[in-house]
Amino acid sequence: MRNNNEPSVIPTAAGARAHHKNSVIPTVAGAPATATWRNLLFLCSITTLALLTSASAQVTSDRILHSGREPENWLTYSGDYAGRRHSLLDQINASNVSKLTAKWVYQTNTGGRIEGTPLAVDGILYETGQDDRAFALDARTGRPIWLYQHQLPQDIRPCCGRVNRGFAILGDRVFLGTLDAHVIALDRKTGSVLWDQTSADYKLGYSFTVAPLVIKDTVIIGVSGGEYGIRGFIDAYDAATGQRRWRFYTVPGPGEPGHDSWEGDSWKIGGAPAWNSGTYDPATNQVFWPTGNPSPSNRGEGRAGDNLYSNSLLALNADTGKLNWYFQFTKHDEHDWDATQVPVLVDSNGKHLILQANRNGFFYVLDRTTGKLVSANAYGKQTWSDSKDAEGRPIAKKDASPTLEGHTVCPGALGTTNFYPPTFDPQTGLLYVTTRDQCDTFSTAPQPYEAGHAYYGSAYFPSDEAEPYRGFLKALDPATGEVKWKFEHTSPTWSGVLSTAGGLIFTGDAEGNFIALDAPTGKTLWHFQTGGAVYAGPMSFAVDGKQYVAIAAGSSLFTFALP
Amino acid sequence: MIVHNRALQSALLFLPLLLLICPARAADDRNPLANDPKAAKAGEYEFRINCAMCHGLGARGGGRGPDLTRAKKKHATTDADLFQVISNGITGTAMPGNGIGGQGVGMTDDEIWEIIAYIRSQEVKSSAASGNADHGKQLFYGEANCSSCHMINGRGGHLGPELSGVGASRTHDAIVDSVRNPSRILAWGLTESSKEFAQEYETVTVTTADGQQIKGVTLNEDNFSVQLMDAEEQIYMFEKDKLRSFSKSRESMMPAYNQTALSDRNLEDLIAYLASVGTK
Numbered sequence: 001m002r003n004n005n006e007p008s009v010i011p012t013a014a015g016a017r018a019h020h021k022n023s024v025i026p027t028v029a030g031a032p033a034t035a036t037w038r039n040l041l042f043l044c045s046i047t048t049l050a051l052l053t054s055a056s057a058q059v060t061s062d063r064i065l066h067s068g069r070e071p072e073n074w075l076t077y078s079g080d081y082a083g084r085r086h087s088l089l090d091q092i093n094a095s096n097v098s099k100l101t102a103k104w105v106y107q108t109n110t111g112g113r114i115e116g117t118p119l120a121v122d123g124i125l126y127e128t129g130q131d132d133r134a135f136a137l138d139a140r141t142g143r144p145i146w147l148y149q150h151q152l153p154q155d156i157r158p159c160c161g162r163v164n165r166g167f168a169i170l171g172d173r174v175f176l177g178t179l180d181a182h183v184i185a186l187d188r189k190t191g192s193v194l195w196d197q198t199s200a201d202y203k204l205g206y207s208f209t210v211a212p213l214v215i216k217d218t219v220i221i222g223v224s225g226g227e228y229g230i231r232g233f234i235d236a237y238d239a240a241t242g243q244r245r246w247r248f249y250t251v252p253g254p255g256e257p258g259h260d261s262w263e264g265d266s267w268k269i270g271g272a273p274a275w276n277s278g279t280y281d282p283a284t285n286q287v288f289w290p291t292g293n294p295s296p297s298n299r300g301e302g303r304a305g306d307n308l309y310s311n312s313l314l315a316l317n318a319d320t321g322k323l324n325w326y327f328q329f330t331k332h333d334e335h336d337w338d339a340t341q342v343p344v345l346v347d348s349n350g351k352h353l354i355l356q357a358n359r360n361g362f363f364y365v366l367d368r369t370t371g372k373l374v375s376a377n378a379y380g381k382q383t384w385s386d387s388k389d390a391e392g393r394p395i396a397k398k399d400a401s402p403t404l405e406g407h408t409v410c411p412g413a414l415g416t417t418n419f420y421p422p423t424f425d426p427q428t429g430l431l432y433v434t435t436r437d438q439c440d441t442f443s444t445a446p447q448p449y450e451a452g453h454a455y456y457g458s459a460y461f462p463s464d465e466a467e468p469y470r471g472f473l474k475a476l477d478p479a480t481g482e483v484k485w486k487f488e489h490t491s492p493t494w495s496g497v498l499s500t501a502g503g504l505i506f507t508g509d510a511e512g513n514f515i516a517l518d519a520p521t522g523k524t525l526w527h528f529q530t531g532g533a534v535y536a537g538p539m540s541f542a543v544d545g546k547q548y549v550a551i552a553a554g555s556s557l558f559t560f561a562l563p
Numbered sequence: 564m565i566v567h568n569r570a571l572q573s574a575l576l577f578l579p580l581l582l583l584i585c586p587a588r589a590a591d592d593r594n595p596l597a598n599d600p601k602a603a604k605a606g607e608y609e610f611r612i613n614c615a616m617c618h619g620l621g622a623r624g625g626g627r628g629p630d631l632t633r634a635k636k637k638h639a640t641t642d643a644d645l646f647q648v649i650s651n652g653i654t655g656t657a658m659p660g661n662g663i664g665g666q667g668v669g670m671t672d673d674e675i676w677e678i679i680a681y682i683r684s685q686e687v688k689s690s691a692a693s694g695n696a697d698h699g700k701q702l703f704y705g706e707a708n709c710s711s712c713h714m715i716n717g718r719g720g721h722l723g724p725e726l727s728g729v730g731a732s733r734t735h736d737a738i739v740d741s742v743r744n745p746s747r748i749l750a751w752g753l754t755e756s757s758k759e760f761a762q763e764y765e766t767v768t769v770t771t772a773d774g775q776q777i778k779g780v781t782l783n784e785d786n787f788s789v790q791l792m793d794a795e796e797q798i799y800m801f802e803k804d805k806l807r808s809f810s811k812s813r814e815s816m817m818p819a820y821n822q823t824a825l826s827d828r829n830l831e832d833l834i835a836y837l838a839s840v841g842t843k
Contacts, residue, residue, distance in 0.1 A: 155671070406620065443620055447608045453674070456612045468813070469760070490786050491760055511785030512757045527787050533757045554757065 058171050059121055061216050065282055071501075072542035074120040076277075077166050077211035078421060079539060082345040083279035085423040086499045087540035091547035092562060093502030097516045097526045099562055103548060104142030106557045108133060113535045114552035116166030116211065117421070117496070119174070120541030126188065128164040128211075130555055132178045136191065139543050142559065146191035150178050157205045157452065159227035163535075165277070165419075166211035168219060170239045175219045177208025183221055183237055195242035199223070203452050205230050211277050215287060215318045218245060222274025222289055226338065229269035229295045229455040234278075234314070236321055246321035250274055250291045250309050258308035266303035269449055271295030272310035276340035276419050280318060281352070281368060287318045288345070288354060288368065292338030298402050298413070299334065299444045299457025306331040311339040313356065315371055325371030330360045334401050335384070335442060336413040342421045344431060346478065355478050357422060357433040359415030360384070362394050363476050377481025379474060380416035381437040384409050402442035402458055412440030418494065421537040425499035428519050430475045430484055432505050436492040438469040473497065473507050475522060485522035496537025498549070506549055508534025514551050514558065530558050594642040596676045597683070606681025609674050617657070622685045627657060627751070627761075629732030634686045637731045637841070645679045657754050657761055694828075699836025702829055709833070712817065715840055721796045722780060723817060724750045724764065730834070730841025738834050742825065745817040753783050766816050767791050769801060770808040780816055 059075060067073070067080045071088035078085050092100060108114065112130030118137075119126045124145065125137045132150035137143065156162075156179045167174040173185045173194055180202040185194040199221075200206035205228020212221040219237045223230065232250035237243065251270035252258040262270055271294045278289030294303060294310035311330040316323055329339045337360040344355040345368060353374065354366040361382030365374040373391050385394035400409055414436060422433035444458045471492030475484040495508035504525070505517045510533045516526040532554020540549045550559045596602035610622065617628030624630030629637070638653050639645045649670075652660035661670050670678070703709045704718070712723035719726075729738065740747060751761040767789060768778045779793035789809070790800045794816070803809050818824070825833070 443611065443615070445608070445611060454609070454612050454670075458611065468763070490784050491758065494759075509786055510757075510759050511755075513786050515786065524786075529785070529787075531757060533759065 057122065059169050061170065061214065064170070064214060072120070073122065074118070074539045074541050075169060076119070076213060077117050077168070077537075078277060078279065078342055079117075081280040081282065082424075083277075083342045083421075084344060084346075084426070084499075085342075085421055085497065085537060085539070086425055086501075088501045089540050089542055089547045090501040090503075091542070092500065092504065092540075092549065094504060094518050094525060096562060097502070097504055100516065100526050100528075100549070100560045101563050102528060103559045103561045105559075106135075106137055106142040106144070108135070108555045108557075110555045112162055112555055113533070114555055114557065115161070115163045115209070115419075115535045116552060117537045117539050118550055118552075118557065119167050119169050120539070120550075121169060121188075123543045124188075125541070125550070125557075126167045126169065126174050127552070127557055128166050128176060129552075130164075131162045132164055132176065134164075134167070134174075134176055134186065134191065136188065137557070139541060139548070139559075142557070146189075148186055148191040148193075150176070150180075150182070150184065152178070152180055153202065156180050156202050156207065157225070157228055157454075158207060158209075159205075159224065159454070160209075163209055164211075165209060165536075168212040168214045170214040170217065170219070173239070175212045175214065175221075175239070177210055177212055177221050179207045179209070181206040181208060181223070183208065183212070183219065183235070183242070185219075185239070185242060197237060197242040197244070199235055199244075200230075200233075204228065205452055205455075208275075210275050213277050213280065213287070214239060215280050218318070220278070220287060220289070220318070222276070222278070222291075224273050224275040226271040226273040226275075226292045226295055226297060227454055227456060228452065229271065229449050230273065231268060231270060232272035232274055232291060232310075234274045234289050234316070234321070236318075248314070248316055248321040248323065250312075250314070252308060261305040261308040263302060263304040269295055269455070270303065270307060270310065271297070272307070272312075273338075274340070275338075277342060279343050279345055281345055283352075284369070285318050286315045286324060286368070288343045289314050289316060290339045290341060290343055290356070292340045293333050293336050296447060296449075296455045296457030297333070297336040298442055299447070300332055300401060301444075301446070301457075303332075307333070311337060311360075313339060313343055313354065313366065313371075315368070327364075327366055327371045327373065329356075329358045329362070329364060331396075334444070335360075335409060335411075335440075337411075337415055338418075340419055341417060344422065344424045346424055346426075348478070353478070355424065355431050357417050357431060357435075357476060359411070359417055360394070361411045361416040363431075363481055365478055365481075375481055379433075379476055379481070379483060380435045380472075381410045381439070382416065383439070402444035404443065404445060406441040406443040408439050408441045410439035411436065412438040413442070414438060414440075414492075420494050420535070421496040423497045423499040423505070425505070425519050427499075427501065427503065428475070429479070430477055430519075432473060432475050432497045432499060432507075432519075434493055434495055434497060434507065435472045435474050436469060437472070438492065439467075471510070473505070473517070473522070475519075487517060487522045487524070493534060495534035495551075498538035498540060500540055500549075506538040506540075506551070508536075508538070508551055508553060510534070512553060514538070514553065514560070516549075528558075528560065530554070530556070532556060592641055592643045594646075594676050594679050594683070596673070596680050597642070599680070602677045602680035603684040604681075605674075606677035606679070606684075609670060609678045610681050613661075613670060614678065622682055624732075624734050624737060630734040630737070631682050632685050632687050632734075633731065635731060637728055642676075642679050642683075645682065646675055649675050649678065655754070657751075694831035694833070694835030696832070696835040696839040698829075699832035699834065699839075702825075702833050703836055707820070707825055707829070707833065715837075722792055722794060724752065726837060726840075728841050730837030730839070732841070735834060738837065739830065742820045742830060742833070744819055745815040746813060746819070749813060749815060752781075755783070764815060764817075766812045766814055768808075768810050768812070769799075769806050771801070772805055772807055774807065778816075781811070 250272035294307040530553035536552035622631040710719035779791040
């Protein structure tokens with residue numbers, strides 16, 4: 001039986017506005033709620049919160065499973081297991097958001113950037129930053145309760161910034177993956193290390209940047225390192241002891257299904273990292289985890305074949321790590337189009353779906369029971385595919401491959417979207433995603449593999465066109481694949497997106513603005529200049545009956561609330 | 564070189580041995596891999612991965628980074644300078660430090676030396692500019708009217724990019740292209756650490772709430788505000804939602820200099836002047 005805390009409906013586009021007005025939203029009970037009822041629910045939550053705080057409540061797996069029952073908290077990277085990044089709080093809404101004001105700023109002073117989404121638990125925020133620094137803050141004031149700095153070796157291999165995307169939480173501990181490929185449990189009252197597990201050899205290019213995902217009593221985490229010729233994997237650790245329970249290699253070894261999709265020994269250095277958080281369907285006990293590029297990222301020669309399970313979505317049994325099904329978005333990728341976008345779970349007309357706006361420029365809807373493709377529609381500028389196979393999957397043009405002197409393809413290596421998390425708003429039924437229109441000239445050259453060294457087999461660089469890069473926030477309709485509205489940024493941004501029951505969309509821009517927009521129309525309602533580019537996903541929480549919205553910008557964390 | 568000091572003589576004799584013993588260090592003045600024929604080839608791979616995005620394939624300069632095939636570089640002379648620049652970046656420019664900010668993948672010392680070996684292998688001997696620099700200077704401040712918008716070493720206008728360093732950082736062809744077809748690739752202006760891309764010299768036209776129309780180049784812009792300079796060198800700052808109209812164009816305010824406006828020969832003189840200033 002399917003768990004009812006999943007979103008129960010995708011309202012039709014025509015009904016979106018009405019839903020917003022009448023506040024028909026899925027609730028924890030799966031029943032529609034009126035605005036009054038929902039406010040009552042919120043008050044109940046706040047009351048419960050007071051009780052929980054005084055009791056110093058543990059974060060049980062049951063609480064995470066039913067995160068919709070406590071909208072004042074934010075218990076996973078995406079806010080719920082479905083990956084919707086949707087807050088049920090509605091104190092801040094379209095009619096009052098213009099009064100939103102900064103409450104506090106926490107500066108890490110680390111330089112670099114925060115890519116993490118803070119967790120909020122009973123009045124405390126848990127966040128990670130540059131160089132695997134981590135901290136717990138008083139959510140009302142921003143004052144730190146503890147600080148943790150992981151001691152990193154000098155010679156780590158951080159391909160793409162010394163970044164981290166946040167914690168997972170269970171019981172009395174928070175869990176962190178590090179740039180030297182450790183998985184660490186910290187005491188959530190003190191930041192003390194409770195266990196520290198070495199997952200792989202960082203000198204070979206393995207690292208963690210992802211926010212882990214806790215399912216039941218297990219910490220699930222995927223590895224980074226697709227730029228170094230690693231062999232990707234997804235690991236599960238016992239939250240109590242740190243003992244590894246299972247490992248799923250995203251590149252199958254000899255004798256395993258999919259192994260013949262690799263030429264010769266190329267599987268040993270095949271990449272397929274798993275560096276962004278997956279989602280979970282409790283009804284089927286399946287974890288959905290996306291994977292990244294095959295290595296070397298921009299050279300297909302030497303790894304002939306589809307290169308499974310690179311650029312795929314994997315449906316794994318959460319207890320055993322056994323593969324139930326997979327869907328590969330980009331076969332034999334040569335453009336660095338990692339499929340590492342958060343797979344969003346929604347239900348519509350009795351169908352259990354997964355939405356993923358993919359880095360390759362197509363918006364995919366899959367049936368999450370079978371892994372079969374439902375639809376794939378371009379949602380940004382793309383030139384690599386002009387046809388689809390029998391299942392409806394976009395297939396690459398013959399001449400889309402990189403050449404020695406360079407060949408221009410859209411999207412570029414940074415993709416139509418990237419790791420920045422999208423949001424699904426059950427009130428409008430739309431998926432909101434940050435996008436980029438940019439084409440790159442992809443060049444390729446032979447490169448010998450050398451352990452621990454960068455292994456791209458290529459270069460890519462901006463195409464020599466007058467056309468500037470363009471960045472958007474787009475509202476996609478899962479039913480049709482249509483772009484319902486778009487907001488064009490001054491330049492492309494790396495910000496994630498949050499939707500709230502207040503009818504709002506929050507996002508950030510590359511110039512440092514944090515922005516609120518009207519969810520049904522895309523109209524800009526409010527903005528604040530933080531002074532730092534946004535590379536993180538926004539979230540919302542409440543303390544003492546007051547709703548806050550939080551965003552990391554630069555290396556600082558900002559919160560906002562009504563006066 | 565004749566060495567009179569015997570002690571120094573002995574030291575020099577042992578120097579190659581010392582270099583063999585000592586590991587590569589940033590303090591080395593010379594590239595320890597300079598004589599390794601494989602280093603330049605390995606450096607080409609590293610260059611493609613870490614540098615080509617801005618500096619172009621073959622190090623000939625891209626839209627973003629300068630041409631590195633010039634023997635004379637603005638921020639580095641010795642191999643040790645290059646090592647320092649690659650390791651730490653150049654403050655106040657878009658040049659990041661090694662592996663910082665998402666650029667590049669983080670190189671070891673040896674890999675940086677390989678890249679330096681590659682850059683050296685790509686350098687072309689400074690071909691003496693064919694033009695007449697003195698006449699180029701006269702054109703810049705006179706007939707060609709460049710200085711009404713561009714400044715060199717403190718003299719000139721404010722509207723266009725400052726050109727003191729352009730002769731050292733851009734290829735001959737890139738400068739020709741900028742003069743003949745200034746709208747094809749707009750020049751980059753302000754570089755802010757919070758922005759992924761530097762501000763370009765786009766043209767913006769606004770109508771203020773009281774109906775005044777102002778046209779200028781963007782000094783900076785975000786989703787909600789714009790800062791611009793008009794042809795009179797006035798700086799204006801606006802919140803976009805308070806404007807009656809706002810439009811941007813990638814048609815540069817710089818006129819395209821065709822053969823009639825500036826002959827090939829005069830353009831060569833101008834480039835010779837820019838080169839003479841830039842390499843000082």
